[in-house]
Amino acid sequence: MASHNSLPAFDELPLRSGDPKFAAWGLWGDDDELGTLNLLTPDVVKLASQEIRTGQRITLNLPLDAFVRPMNPVRKPCDHRIIAKGHANDDELNINTQGASHWDGLRHFPYQTTLQYYNGVTQDDISGPSANSKIGIQNVAEHAIVGRGVLLDWASYATEKRIAYSPFDRFGIPLDQLLEVAALQKVEFRPGDILFIRTGWLESYRGLSIEQRRALPDRAIRSSCGVEASLEAIRWHWDNRFAAVASDTVAYEAWPSPKPAGVAMHEVFLSGWGMPIGECFDLEGLAETCKKERRWTFFLSSVPLNVPGGVASPPNAVAIL
Template sequence: MAGRQSLNSLPLRDALAPQEDGPADSAWFWGPEDQLGRLNLQTPERVRAAAAHVRSGTVIPLNIPFDAPSPPCFGRQKFQHQIIRLDGHAFDEIYELNPQTGSQWDGFRHFGHVASGYFYNKTTAADIQGPQATSRCGVHAWAEHGIVGRGVLLDFARYAELKNIKPSMYENYSISFGTLAEVGKMQGLDLRREEDGGDIKIGDILLVRTGFMKHCRSISEDERAVHHLAKPKFGPEDRQRYIGVGQSEKMLDFLHNSYFSAVAADNPAFEAWPSHEDYYLHEHLLALWGVPIGELWDLEKLAEACATEKRWTFMLTSAPNNVKGGIGSTSNAIAVL
């Protein structure tokens, strides 16, 4: 723990003091060798507190099948499954997959800060690939730690249905911070920090249900293909366009100052894609702050259970894939109510 930030002195975003040569808004204060980012906030004390949210004992996996959605978004390759017969009474199998086609974690080596070229904690592209590559900030560090905390679901999709809002899932429809605050209010949650009298605790795992997966399942593969196979092009002209959390200063302040240990959603990019601004939330969450991003999670059964039990917090666990130097991971996530 030497050299790490005191959990009692976590700075607000407007008080960040980046390291020398560090980009503005960077929060690399867990030490130069850190590979966990805000997973450091998942302390034994907070894990025990998260376990106290298990009441009914309802177990809800949050993972879609490896072959969904079909076709994969962003033109990624399809999952391949091969069964091999060993002899008369035994079989093996081979998976060939891109972990980021389905329910996934974006790791710290997935998306860098565009202006500086840095990934989390001054990791560079040369650390990730090439003759000088290392395993620095690979997803194996998360696997060795595990991901366990209190999950908080904000069900925008249910809110939209009640308000007769019909967002387009295949446009970069932006869910604002003000809207998320209204969703929270509908659920009886105050999205201010606990220190400020609200319901958000340090180390919480934020989940946002946009309704994308529900819509995705309601249309044909041909209809999905029009959007999922559109040519990706980084920037505002990207033809891959999806609903998500909006980019704004208020959203950045909320995501940073709440000190979530991770965030996730049921859409392809967590944030509205492509960005409405000249930055992406991916840059801030992954590269500047060290916040894992989950995408394409299955939140349908969880949303139903939360509505039935009239509570929106629960214990959440995930076991990332132990791949040295890995870029991301299948989510392997479970909520326990």
């Protein structure tokens, strides 16, 4: 099994002739279902525990009904029902797992040219006659996403630099700005880090009226800000050996992705590398605390729902400083 010290160079991707662009299929074995979460070894997690200094706990999950309507209008809003039994209560939830804060799992977004998921899994494997639970979200739930989290507060940087942008337009955050934020925060990355990027999308959403929030999913193009999916940015993510990435916006990368490298980050991260993508995380309290403490690294614990064959899940994530 590959370790972070033996991972191939980005220019060696794809590893096998005929595999999709930048794919690392087979790196951790042909039957691997964890992808970059393999980087979260016991030693990496143990080292990350040293980030706990004050014991402050900050949850990163929005309420399941945080959005007036999910950003994708075909997704059902959260429906919560109390079952009064006289002597006690039960309750039932009907949710779309991507309706609020969530991890995109490896079944979510295939390479669009071949419709293949991580390690060559096909749609038939997921929902066809031979359907099984391969690369389902249960793998993430059983392994957990636990390690050192790193926040890049680009939104505060953009405010200070007076960068004009709308979070609800397809604005791509260039890599050089992320690098400058990291330098200003004095952040040095380690293999297995879980990267969080605050774009300001959630803060702007909360500033909208109820009517504006309700109308947002009905736009002809549901665009949003996010990381620019350039070749240089994709390379940077690989070279830094991130275990997972997340942000406060709806797609992590600028959406719809203009695919300057020929593929969307969703294709490469999820289906090429097996790297979970977190979306709509609540990073406001975390950013405030990190700024106050003047450090942007923390211990991160996230255990998704254990749904065999699941596509995505609320993160159940907490940052501990």
